[in-house]
Amino acid sequence: MLEEDMEVAIKVVVVGNGAVGKSSMIQRYCKGIFTKDYKKTIGVDFLERQIQINDEDVRLMLWDTAGQEEFDAITKAYYRGAQACVLVFSTTDRESFEAVPSWREKVMAEVGDIPTVLVQNKIDLLDDTVLKNEEAEALAKKLKLRFYRTSVKEDLNVTEVFKYLADKYLQRLKQQNAEDSEVMHTSSNKIGEYFPV
């Protein structure tokens, strides 16, 4: 168990090519709205939402990063300290799908192997798809990532993406706490050996 009054805050970065729906996903999740307009993200921005996971309050801070390469230098700095990641590509944009491995590498280079999900957005546009279902599934398998299909427009599966990440992060935190207390226990035993009372 985590300490009762300890608030867990998780920094989540949402990455992927331009126009795949990153800003829309964050707006949908934090404000419950969807707009048709495309306003290119310049640099980064963040919104937050509080949720409960097994009676624990968790604050998710969602960092919206620009998909356009021209902002690469700025966005990279914002990956630092990230504890979870959403990798987004679009059903109607093949390039965004092919760019997924390089986004994953960029994030890993800054923050290592943090809990990550792969998301295929704009599933409402499946009639105009530019990739086969199996291709996306194979990529998820190759990268060893949980895979979700979402429609930010129709509000499909967006909540599930963030709940999964929060869950996964808490699991890791608890495991880490358990390991830490194990280490303390073991070392105090050792001190006992050298300084018996």
Ligand SMILES: Nc1nc2c(ncn2[C@@H]2O[C@H](COP(=O)(O)OP(=O)(O)OP(=O)(O)O)[C@@H](O)[C@H]2O)c(=O)[nH]1
């Ligand atoms: N049909 C459909 N359109 C969507 C969906 N999600 C986002 N869009 C639209 O896609 C366009 C781009 O969305 P944004 O959220 O601005 O994309 P972004 O990934 O933040 O783009 P950058 O800021 O350039 O990185 C907008 O016109 C959205 O309305 C969806 O699930 N379905």
